[in-house]
Structure formats: C-alpha cells, structure tokens
Amino acid sequence: GENVEQHPSTLSVQEGDSAVIKCTYSDSASNYFPWYKQELGKRPQLIIDIRSNVGEKKDQRIAVTLNKTAKHFSLHITETQPEDSAVYFCAASFTGSYQLTFGKGTKLSVIP
C-alpha cells in the first residue's frame, strides 16, 4: 500500500521567516496531495492541495510544490506568523483509492 514519509517532525522558525515541510510517497500512481493543519486541541482542516498534473500551487502565503519524478511534495509557508503554529499533515491518494494516507505530521512553532 501507499507509504508517506514526512520531515521534519518538529520545526521552529522565527516570526517572518519561511518554513518548508517535505513529504515523499511510495506509489507512483498517486495523484492527489492535500495538506491539513491541526491547531492544538482542534480538528484537522485542509489548507491547500495539489493534483499530479500540476507542479505548483499558491494561496497567499502558502504554496505546495510537487516533483513526480522524485515522488516528493513540499509545503512552503512564507512570512510566518504566530497563528501558523500548528501540526501540519501531508497526505497522498492513488488512482482508484477511496482513502488518503497521511504522514506522521510536523509540529511547527513560530517564535515571536
């Protein structure tokens, strides 16, 4: 089955700096890659996603890039703010699958 590796497990950045979280996936047939944000004590919520026919997608301060050849995708957060502090999960799904496979999460701390 699908396997998704996520790095780093924890990340601390100064407010205003950029943060990058990387994920690799095992199944070359994977075609959908969402990112979820989970604030402390809250439910996960989708923040951005990308499909395999697109190399990059941006939404204000966040962007996701996909390298299908290397089977990895990354989340980029620019001009980080304290409210960006949360756990971020990447996920992947392959053609024909009903489910998502999640990475183990990255705890991002933005230091004011």
Add this chain to the structure above:
Amino acid sequence: NAGVTQTPKFRVLKTGQSMTLLCAQDMNHEYMYWYRQDPGMGLRLIHYSVGEGTTAKGEVPDGYNVSRLKKQNFLLGLESAAPSQTSVYFCASSNLAGAQGSEQYFGPGTRLTVT
C-alpha cells in the same frame, strides 16, 4: 449546517468494556472515515465507508467494528476495550473518493482513555 459531529467528546472505559462512537454529517457526503490519532503516529485509518450499507477495513481495523445503516451516520464500535485503544478518534466525510481529490471534513474528535 453543523458539518461533522461526534458523540461523545470524552470517555473513560475500563479494560473489557464496550462502547460505540457516533459520527453524524449533514452534508450528504457519500464517503465516511474513522481515524485514530496517537502522538507521533499521525492519522491512521481504521475503517471507511463508500456509501450507505457499505464498510471496509483501513490500516488498523483490529479490535473495531463499524456500521453505516444510514447515509448520514457512521458508528465505530469497540467490543472489548484494551489500553492500546487509548487515543483520539476522528471521524471524517467527503463527497468524493480520496483519489478524486475531495476535501475530507473532520469532526471535533473523541478522546478515549482505557484503563
């Protein structure tokens, strides 16, 4: 529009006891999922359903059973609770299958402790 709701929010069980967690969604979604979240382990899929009357096993199904008798409800049962089932349980729903690229909407979670 309540979205996805879960009952109860918290529960403490003794080893060997049984319980049922209820998930309800009012978005008319076909697909529903049960995950467990443990520290450092991310979200692991227990069971899922692709429509009313259907269920399927996920990554960690042992010790759990599910039912989807109505489209809006997805029940997760623990027949004989074990300390290893101490976790936070999240239900989610979506209107398309995972690979079709549909957002999964999560419930608020149920924190279960088994002593």
